[in-house]
Amino acid sequence: MPALIPLMLVPLIIWIAVWAYLWSLDAKVKRLEREMQRLHAGESEDL
Amino acid sequence: MTNASTFGPAIGKIALLLLLCATTVAGFLWLPAAKGFPQPEMARIVVFHVPCAIVADIAAAVAAWYAIVYLRRRRFTDDVKSSVSFGLALLFSLLTTVTGAIFAKSQWGGYWNWDPKQTAILMLLLIYVAYFALRAAVDDPRKRASLSAAYALFAVVAVPFLTYILPNSTDQTLHPKNVINTRDGLDASYKIVLWAGVFGLSLFYFWAFRVQVALGTLELRLNERVRRASQKSVAHAVVVEARK
Numbered sequence: 188m189p190a191l192i193p194l195m196l197v198p199l200i201i202w203i204a205v206w207a208y209l210w211s212l213d214a215k216v217k218r219l220e221r222e223m224q225r226l227h228a229g230e231s232e233d234l
Numbered sequence: 235m236t237n238a239s240t241f242g243p244a245i246g247k248i249a250l251l252l253l254l255c256a257t258t259v260a261g262f263l264w265l266p267a268a269k270g271f272p273q274p275e276m277a278r279i280v281v282f283h284v285p286c287a288i289v290a291d292i293a294a295a296v297a298a299w300y301a302i303v304y305l306r307r308r309r310f311t312d313d314v315k316s317s318v319s320f321g322l323a324l325l326f327s328l329l330t331t332v333t334g335a336i337f338a339k340s341q342w343g344g345y346w347n348w349d350p351k352q353t354a355i356l357m358l359l360l361i362y363v364a365y366f367a368l369r370a371a372v373d374d375p376r377k378r379a380s381l382s383a384a385y386a387l388f389a390v391v392a393v394p395f396l397t398y399i400l401p402n403s404t405d406q407t408l409h410p411k412n413v414i415n416t417r418d419g420l421d422a423s424y425k426i427v428l429w430a431g432v433f434g435l436s437l438f439y440f441w442a443f444r445v446q447v448a449l450g451t452l453e454l455r456l457n458e459r460v461r462r463a464s465q466k467s468v469a470h471a472v473v474v475e476a477r478k
Contacts, residue, residue, distance in 0.1 A: 212446075
């Protein structure tokens with residue numbers, strides 16, 4: 188059983204890395220959506 | 235507003251990570267060695283391999299659904315959804331192949347044995363890769379979306395044949411059959427971990443799908459703005475030229 192622990196770390200590290208990547212991507216999308224809305228509102232005011 | 239609106243989803247995402255880590259730890263440390271396999275300790279990998287295969291099929295079905303929706307409504311957001319889901323189907327199929335190869339090495343002695351199941355998934359991977367080659371080869375967005383939606387439907391029709399019907403129609407296979415869904419198959423604890431894995435990976439898929447679709451939709455909106463801005467500047471140049 189202890190021999191499996193190093194092997195277990197492989198999927199655990201993959202899950203954590205992919206999860207962190209998705210989390211950062213999610214935050215980036217929300218920021219871009221906010222910027223897009225601000226830009227759109229700014230253009231509407233210009234008109 | 236920010237705290238209240240982000241707290242709930244953040245808790246859900248953290249719970250998802252904990253669920254995936256818990257299934258991994260349970261798969262390696264809690265489950266008993268799988269009886270009936272040449273290397274019972276290494277057969278635990280089925281609790282990762284099978285959920286990846288199930289989620290790959292869910293992703294392919296979602297891709298086909300949005301391909302149909304695109305062909306009916308002709309909206310680019312449906313094309314984005316179909317292609318994103320196809321990409322995730324390819325990713326989960328690759329994970330299925332890799333975990334299957336690790337299982338094959340431990341149980342059958344080699345990573346690749348040209349077993350009907352392995353050959354079928356290789357064909358499926360090639361079909362999925364061809365979808366992206368097709369998308370890359372067509373420049374016109376409308377033509378690209380229509381062609382890839384039609385191709386996606388053809389590709390997804392092949393999924394049940396290549397992953398279930400063809401490999402199960404022969405006895406000349408090393409791949410285990412009916413170990414999950416029969417009373418004489420794996421220990422009941424395997425089913426708990428396996429279905430928890432399917433649930434966790436499905437949530438993971440839907441999160442990745444949602445984020446990538448949001449990115450794709452933003453790109454579409456940005457391209458539309460650039461197109462309109464260039465049309466405006468061309469119109470402005472024509473007016474200036476006409477006034478001269």
